[in-house]
Amino acid sequence: MTRKKVTMQTIADQLNVSKVTVHKALNGKSDISDKLRETILQKSIDLGYENIDPLAKHCRNFFFLISKEFYHSSEQYYRSFFNKLSTLFDSYGIRLELKLIENHFDATRFADVNKRFLSTFGVYIAGPSDKRILQNLADAKIPVVAIDCVSESASVSFLFIDNYRAGYKLTNYLIETGHKNICAVIDTTKSSSNLDKFFGFRKSLEQHGIQFKPSMHISADFSKVKNIVDFQMPSPLPDAFIFDCDYAAYNFYICALSHSISIPYDVSVAAFDNTELCLDMSPQLTSIGPDVDEIVQKCHDTMLTIFERGYCKNSVETIYSLLHKRPSVKTPLTK
Structure with missing residues (x-):
């Protein structure tokens, strides 16, 4: 005998609630109690309702x-x-x-x-x-x-x-667009992720025959405003800066403005993470990050x-x- 298909109405009838309530519970709506939601979800699983997310069953x-x-x-x-x-x-x-x-x-x-x-x-x-x-x-x-x-x-x-590949890819892009003197502002003491970004940066320079100089790396956390106040802008100015996160680049934008430095005409800026902040900056920030x-x-x-x-x-x-x-x-x- 063919088993009758379990529907939302089947679940509703079993629990003496409305089909709308079952729909809300199974679709994460907020206007029902957690206890009722749990009851409906459990009944759905017990009855073999097919449209339950497999993780929710576990x-x-x-x-x-x-x-x-x-x-x-x-x-x-x-x-x-x-x-x-x-x-x-x-x-x-x-x-x-x-x-x-x-x-x-x-x-x-x-x-x-x-x-x-x-x-x-x-x-x-x-x-x-x-x-x-x-x-x-x-x-x-x-x-x-x-x-x-x-x-x-x-x-x-x-x-x-x-992040190693991300650092490599981001640096490649800057070099391919004509930048040779690139300064990486990456706090390598903060995390292994930042260290990977820095090594990716170094690898790209090496593959393009660009000699790394100590002046091409600033190990500072620019996401903290206190580190920007006393920042001395490098002289001569690099072609581009790479920052270890978007917020660090955002703070640099403020710093650049106070030094009458125009982005990207005087210096290009790129960063890691690709957060929503990138779109709120002017000019919008080039960034690399996961989906x-x-x-x-x-x-x-x-x-x-x-x-x-x-x-x-x-x-x-x-x-x-x-x-x-x-x-x-x-x-x-x-x-």
């Missing part, structure tokens, strides 16, 4: 961990990942909660507390992370997807953003793989950045 409680340092930074790079992923999960009826951590002790407390109250949950962690944080979460047998970091030891799935939608989809799919496999293991998937060419870089066509 788990509907997830946390997104960001270090306090990155969360409070002006650029909000990693918060953009959370916001997009949260929107996607809302549409599936999945709960995603933001948690700020400061060190591996915070991570241990987080794991201990939530394992007492939740039978199943998963964790996303964004940004360069202390290996002890990753190891503590892995030791607690929590499914973890880490974004923009990598470790060979922890049983964690990593989405690794290839946030791609990261969000991979966050979903990678976590689903962990739950379907039934255990965590060390794995790395590389995400490549896209170059967005905008008027902050002077080209042969610039008038």
Whole structure:
């Protein structure tokens, strides 16, 4: 006998609610209670409703961990990942909660507390992370997807953003548009990601036969305003500056204005991350960064793989950045 297809009306009849209420629950609408949403989702799964997101069938409680340092930074790079992923999960009826951590002790407390109250949950962690944080979460047998970091030891799935290739590609573009004297303002003490950007920059110079000079690198965090106030503009002025994030470039725009330096006519400017800030700057900023939608989809799919496999293991998937060419870089066509 052919099994009757389960519809929203079937679920509504079983729970004595309206079809509209079921639709709201299954599509992440906010005007129903969490308890009712959970009841409807569980009934949908029990009845074999086909249009449930596969990850929601395994788990509907997830946390997104960001270090306090990155969360409070002006650029909000990693918060953009959370916001997009949260929107996607809302549409599936999945709960995603933001948690700020400061060190591996915070991570241990987080794991201990939530394992007492939740039978199943998963964790996303964004940004360069202390290996002890990753190891503590892995030791607690929590499914973890880490974004923009990598470790060979922890049983964690990593989405690794290839900043080395991004630095190489961005520098290539500047050289190909006629820039030879390029200064990289990259704080190489801040993170391994920044170190990768710098090495990519160096590799491009080497391949184009441009000798690296100490004056071509300033290791300073321009995302902090206090580091700009006393900044001495290099003399002679480079052809171009590369900044380790968009917000650092934004602060340089302010600095350049105070020195009566015109971008891109006096100097070209490019940066990493390609956040929304780039479009608010004048001229709009050339930047290289990952596709946030791609990261969000991979966050979903990678976590689903962990739950379907039934255990965590060390794995790395590389995400490549896209170059967005905008008027902050002077080209042969610039008038």
